[in-house]
Each structure stands twice: as structure tokens, then as C-alpha cells.
Amino acid sequence: xxxIAHYKEMHPLAFRITHWVNLVAMILLILSxxxxxxxxxxxxxxxxxGLHIFCGIVLVVNCIARIVLAFVIxxxxxxxxxxxxxxxxNWLPQKYNRHQLxxxxxxxxFIKKDHPLSAKLGVPQKLSYLLIGIxxxxxxxxxxxxxxxxxxxxxxxxxxxxxxxxxxxxxxHYFMMYIFIWFTMIHGYLALIDGMxxxxxxxxxxETGGLTYSLETWNIDGYDDLGAAEKIEIVNKExxxxxxxx
Amino acid sequence: xxxxxxxxxxxxxxxRRAFLAFCGSIAAAIGIEGVTGIDVAEAxxxxxxxxxxxxRGEGKLAPVVWMELxxxxxxTESFAQADDPDPATLILEYIALNYSETLSAAAGYSLExxxxxxxxxxxxxxxxVVEGAVMTRWNGDALRIAGEATCAPGESPLLxxxxxxxxxxxxxxxxxxxxxxxxxxxxxxxxxxQKYMADNGVNTPVVxxxxxxxxxxxxxxxxxxxxxLGTLPQLNEYNMPEVYYGETIHDNCQRRxxxxxxxxxxxxxxxxxxxxxxLYAMGCKGPQTKANCGTIRWNRRVSWCVDAGAPCIGCASGxxxxxxxxxxxxxxxxxxxxxxxxxxxxxxxxxxxxLTITGVLAAALIVHGIGMKAAGRTEGAGGPxxxxxxxYDKKHGITHGSAAAATSEPAEKAAAEVSEGGEQ
Numbered sequence: 001x002x003x004i005a006h007y008k009e010m011h012p013l014a015f016r017i018t019h020w021v022n023l024v025a026m027i028l029l030i031l032s033x034x035x036x037x038x039x040x041x042x043x044x045x046x047x048x049x050g051l052h053i054f055c056g057i058v059l060v061v062n063c064i065a066r067i068v069l070a071f072v073i074x075x076x077x078x079x080x081x082x083x084x085x086x087x088x089x090n091w092l093p094q095k096y097n098r099h100q101l102x103x104x105x106x107x108x109x110f111i112k113k114d115h116p117l118s119a120k121l122g123v124p125q126k127l128s129y130l131l132i133g134i135x136x137x138x139x140x141x142x143x144x145x146x147x148x149x150x151x152x153x154x155x156x157x158x159x160x161x162x163x164x165x166x167x168x169x170x171x172x173h174y175f176m177m178y179i180f181i182w183f184t185m186i187h188g189y190l191a192l193i194d195g196m197x198x199x200x201x202x203x204x205x206x207e208t209g210g211l212t213y214s215l216e217t218w219n220i221d222g223y224d225d226l227g228a229a230e231k232i233e234i235v236n237k238e239x240x241x242x243x244x245x246x
Numbered sequence: 247x248x249x250x251x252x253x254x255x256x257x258x259x260x261x262r263r264a265f266l267a268f269c270g271s272i273a274a275a276i277g278i279e280g281v282t283g284i285d286v287a288e289a290x291x292x293x294x295x296x297x298x299x300x301x302r303g304e305g306k307l308a309p310v311v312w313m314e315l316x317x318x319x320x321x322t323e324s325f326a327q328a329d330d331p332d333p334a335t336l337i338l339e340y341i342a343l344n345y346s347e348t349l350s351a352a353a354g355y356s357l358e359x360x361x362x363x364x365x366x367x368x369x370x371x372x373x374x375v376v377e378g379a380v381m382t383r384w385n386g387d388a389l390r391i392a393g394e395a396t397c398a399p400g401e402s403p404l405l406x407x408x409x410x411x412x413x414x415x416x417x418x419x420x421x422x423x424x425x426x427x428x429x430x431x432x433x434x435x436x437x438x439x440q441k442y443m444a445d446n447g448v449n450t451p452v453v454x455x456x457x458x459x460x461x462x463x464x465x466x467x468x469x470x471x472x473x474x475l476g477t478l479p480q481l482n483e484y485n486m487p488e489v490y491y492g493e494t495i496h497d498n499c500q501r502r503x504x505x506x507x508x509x510x511x512x513x514x515x516x517x518x519x520x521x522x523x524x525l526y527a528m529g530c531k532g533p534q535t536k537a538n539c540g541t542i543r544w545n546r547r548v549s550w551c552v553d554a555g556a557p558c559i560g561c562a563s564g565x566x567x568x569x570x571x572x573x574x575x576x577x578x579x580x581x582x583x584x585x586x587x588x589x590x591x592x593x594x595x596x597x598x599x600x601l602t603i604t605g606v607l608a609a610a611l612i613v614h615g616i617g618m619k620a621a622g623r624t625e626g627a628g629g630p631x632x633x634x635x636x637x638y639d640k641k642h643g644i645t646h647g648s649a650a651a652a653t654s655e656p657a658e659k660a661a662a663e664v665s666e667g668g669e670q
Contacts (some may be wrong), residue, residue, distance in 0.1 A: 003629050040584055045508035069344030099638035115630040148497055159352050161483045164565050166534035171596050178600040189611045193618050216647035
């Protein structure tokens with residue numbers, strides 16, 4: 001029973017949608033990108049290019065939308081609570097995380113035994129998510145530098161010149177794909193290793209009961225089984241009644 | 247005067263019609279609005295009347311000095327290989343090509359004298375065409391012309407010619423970025439003329455005309471534009487004329503249709519190659535290379551690399567500012583999609599490097615996952631226990647909120663109380 005409760009306030013619908021868009025766009029971008037790098041499949045280069053450019057634009061727009069929504073939508077700063085703050089606070093250094101970077105690193109290196117108390121986004125998590133946001137925008141930018149339609153626009157051509165040409169830019173763009181793949185591997189691993197509660201919430205909006213967290217004491221303060229005990233009682237009573245009538 | 251010009255053309259086997267067609271294509275190549283083939287014809291006629299008193303100002307032909315440095319002479323060849331008088335050689339003859347090691351009839355002292363005289367007689371007025379890389383190593387002794395260290399740093403015969411020129415045209419990739427001569431390990435200290443001049447504080451305008459060899463039509467067009475308007479073409483950030491080096495090879499490639507259809511050559515000698523499919527998978531650098539090869543073509547528009555069945559190797563994609571970004575180092579190995587990346591003295595393709603890191607990461611995550619399971623932190627194993635209080639807070643005796651004595655007890659109690667409820 002050591003899981004924190006996963007409430008919808010942790011990942012509101014709008015952010016679950018942007019997460020879905022990120023996931024689908026990135027998978028399509030990676031697959032079409034590999035095809036563009038070297039045509040493993042015959043016959044689909046036109047499709048791959050069209051899809052790549054479309055998904056690239058979708059990913060960039062989605063990233064910008066996510067950033068804008070962070071200032072509009074409220075989400076909880078930690079699992080196990082239904083209290084919310086405007087989402088962008090969760091992307092800045094938070095008091096719940098203070099002095100916890102070392103604790104997180106030690107925890108993942110098995111030096112520390114128990115799970116660190118933290119905000120919804122732990123310290124390494126927050127840093128890597130922020131980096132990914134910047135990377136998406138930079139990846140989009142280098143993509144536009146390479147796309148023949150926009151490559152000669154001074155805003156993009158200037159960067160190509162500074163980097164030293166299209167070949168170098170292609171290698172940077174290609175290598176950054178692997179950074180996304182590495183990020184997703186670690187991200188997926190860490191999200192799944194703690195159990196299915198988080199993916200259930202993030203993908204399907206299903207809540208899971210667990211420990212509750214107090215924003216006042218910055219600590220675990222109870223347990224919420226989402227009314228499961230009551231439901232079981234009701235079922236038991238019904239069973240009893242059924243047995244009595246029988 | 248006109249008649250004598252036409253006669254002069256005809257005596258060289260060139261019809262009036264062919265000459266005008268040539269002028270039209272030059273006008274199109276120059277690409278300036280309002281410049282027609284007729285303007286070009288007039289410019290050539292007025293400036294270039296050999297053997298008459300015509301030409302721009304009392305028979306003075308536009309003087310050109312052609313310096314050949316570290317090169318294979320391929321650019322001269324490309325320019326002057328005509329077996330009968332053709333427009334390119336015609337133009338060459340109608341400028342006063344005062345100095346060219348390969349093309350000048352004179353040799354030795356008299357030729358060197360002609361170069362010196364040109365500098366003296368037309369300071370700031372002649373055009374310098376540079377072919378080949380500037381060989382700077384051993385104080386310029388890597389290349390000696392007429393007993394002098396031609397390309398020495400600081401002061402050299404080459405710098406003298408550069409300083410006094412109206413414009414420098416770097417003809418061919420070696421003159422632009424050092425080309426083959428500058429490819430690693432670059433023993434001769436080769437670089438492009440732009441970098442050499444920049445390093446030695448000479449700021450004569452440079453027009454870079456890469457490709458290996460230089461396309462004669464492009465070179466002629468730049469010279470004619472200079473004769474015609476006294477201007478140089480509009481240059482991009484690499485000092486290459488935008489009009490010739492603005493679009494990628496890929497955009498104007500005759501095999502582009504096969505690319506979009508996903509029809510590729512994966513192996514030379516294959517059926518796909520015979521069908522003329524796209525050479526992208528063979529490492530074609532067309533998408534990264536901006537040049538007009540596919541439209542202007544070569545050898546009097548007979549063919550060009552891709553038409554001949556070879557992938558583009560990116561000979562116009564070097565960076566004139568940085569020697570080791572010459573087009574060879576920038577594109578080799580030619581038959582791979584990407585250039586090798588340099589890790590110390592190691593030369594490797596990006597993909598194996600990236601896949602190695604991916605493999606190591608995957609293995610690390612699997613090992614870590616086994617560790618997490620063994621440590622009882624996974625869902626099935628009961629999950630990790632939460633720390634009762636932050637280590638830092640514990641150390642410094644910090645408490646938060648009104649429930650100042652927050653410990654793990656409430657959580658444990660709460661968990662114990664509802665444990666029979668189970669997880670939903």
C-alpha cells in the first residue's frame with residue numbers, strides 16, 4: 001500500500017491529451033524519420049516525408065499549446081491530493097522538492113532505501129521534462145532548417161550557416177532523435193516500474209486509491225481507497241440481506 | 247564594327263544564331279530582371295572585340311588574371327576543353343586573359359612579367375580567377391610558382407594579385423574551401439582563397455563558385471555580368487551567387503520522382519540501378535548540397551553526375567570559412583548517408599554510435615529493473631516505503647505546517663486501518 005493516490009487533478013484531461021499527442025507524434029516522427037534517414041521500406045518515402053513534416057508541426061504546436069495551458073489550467077502539485085495550483089508552478093522549483101535532488105539520485109542508485117518525499121515532478125524528472133520541452137522546439141527548428149520549403153528563410157538559414165552546413169545539421173537532427181528515444185526509454189521505465197496506477201491515469205484518466213499527501217505538512221497524511229471499503233460493505237450487506245431472505 | 251564582330255564569330259565556326267542562343271542562356275543564368283539576351287550580346291560585342299579597336303573603351307579588353315594553385319587543372323579543362331570554338335572559349339578569348347599558366351601562349355619570364363604588368367597597369371580593375379587550393383604549409387613553399395613561395399602567409403605574390411584585383415572569383419571547390427588538397431590530413435596546409443585572404447587582412451570581394459570542376463557556364467555568367475553591369479551577382483552567406491547556389495540538387499533532380507515514390511538503388515549493378523532509380527540510399531548528398539548542376543548540367547549540357555548514374559557527393563557543400571569543413575571532410579565517405587563523425591582520431595558513422603548508447607542504456611535499465619524488483623520497490627513486490635521525513639529536514643530539525651510533528655505514523659496507521667479494503 002505504498003503507492004500514492006493517483007487523482008485526476010494530478011494530470012487533468014488537457015494534459016492527458018497533449019501527452020497522447022506527444023506520444024503518437026513522436027512515434028510517427030521516429031518511424032518516418034528512420035525511413036527518411038535510410039529508406040528501409042520501398043515505396044513510402046513520399047508518405048514518410050509528408051507524415052514527418054506534418055507530425056513535426058503538430059509536435060511543435062502541441063508543445064507550445066502545452067506551455068500556454070500551463071498558465072491556464074490548474075493541476076495538483078503532488079499525487080495524493082485534490083488541491084491544485086496553476087500548472088506552471090509545478091515546473092518551477094518547489095518547496096516540496098527542496099534539498100531532494102541528492103535523495104532522488106541516491107534512491108535510484110539503491111543507496112537510499114525509502115522513496116523520497118517530493119512534489120509530483122521530482123527533481124530529476126522536472127529537469128528532464130523541461131529539457132524535453134526545449135528539445136522539441138529546437139528539434140522543430142532544425143527540422144525547418146532542413147525542410148526545403150523553409151531552409152532559405154533567413155531565420156533558419158542563419159542557423160544552418162552558424163552550424164556549418166546542412167550535413168552537420170542533419171547529423172544533429174538525427175542524433176537528437178536518439179536523445180528522444182533515450183528519454184522515452186527512461187521515462188517509460190520509471191513510469192512503469194512503480195506500477196500501473198500512473199499509466200492508467202495518464203492514458204485513460206482512471207484514478208487509483210493510495211496514500212494521500214498533505215500540502216500543509218508536506219508529508220503523507222492518510223490513505224484514500226476511493227470508497228472501496230464502503231462499496232465492499234454495501235456488497236457485504238446486500239449479500240447478507242440476500243442470505244437472510246433466502 | 248558589328249559586321250566585323252559577326253565575321254569574327256563566323257571565322258571561329260560560330261553562327262549568329264548559336265551566339266544569340268548562348269547569350270540568352272547567359273542572361274537567364276545571370277537571372278537579373280530586365281537583362282535580356284540582347285543586352286548580353288551587346289556587352290560581349292562591345293567589350294570583347296579581339297583584333298579590332300572596339301571593346302569597352304578604345305580596345306581595352308577586360309583584363310583577367312587566372313592563378314592556378316594546388317589543383318588538378320580540371321577547372322581549366324572544364325572551361326577550355328572545346329575541340330572547336332565554342333562560346334566559353336570565345337568569351338575567354340574576348341577577355342584579356344593576361345596570365346594563365348595553362349592557357350597562355352607565353353611561358354617563363356615573359357608570362358610572369360605579364361602578370362606584374364597587369365597589376366601595375368590596371369590596379370583595382372582586373373578580375374582574378376583562382377583555380378585550386380592555396381597551399382600555405384612550410385611558409386608557402388608547399389607551392390612554388392616561378393621560384394617564389396606563391397602562397398606564403400603575410401606577404402606573397404598571390405596576395406599582391408588579390409589586393410589589387412577588382413574581384414576574386416574562386417573557380418572550383420579547391421579554390422573555395424581547399425577541396426581535395428585540404429582533405430585530412432591536409433599535409434600542404436591547403437585552404438580556400440577566401441580564408442587565405444581573410445587570414446591575411448585582404449578584403450577584395452570574393453565570389454565562390456564551387457563544384458568539382460567549376461561549371462564553365464556559371465563562371466562565364468559571372469564574368470559576363472561583371473563586363474555587362476560592372477557588378478557581381480548577389481551572394482549568399484558563403485559568398486556564392488544565390489541564383490546558382492540557392493536550391494538543393496535534390497530539388498531539381500531528374501530522379502526526384504523516384505525518390506518521392508520510394509524507388510531506390512540499394513546496390514550498384516542491380517536492376518534498380520538499370521531502371522534509373524533514385525540514388526539516395528547510395529549516399530547521394532543532393533538533399534544537403536545547394537547547386538544548379540541538375541539544371542545547368544555539364545559538358546555543353548550533355549550530362550551531369552546523377553544523369554551519369556553517380557550519386558551527388560556534395561562537391562559544392564563545403565564551408566569556405568573553415569578549412570576542415572572542406573567538402574571532402576564534410577561528406578566522406580561518399581557512399582554513406584552521413585559523413586563520419588570524429589571522436590578523437592576515430593572516424594565513425596553516427597548510427598553505430600547512437601545504437602551503442604541505446605543498447606547500453608537498455609541493458610542498464612533492465613539491470614536497474616531487476617534491482618528495483620529485488621529491492622521490493624515494484625508494484626507486485628509491495629512498492630517502496632516512503633521516507634518518514636525528508637533527510638535534510640530531519641538533519642536540520644525542520645518541520646512543516648501546523649502538524650509540526652509529522653512523522654510516518656499517520657501514514658502507517660492509515661494504511662493499516664484500511665488494509666482490508668484492498669486496492670481498487
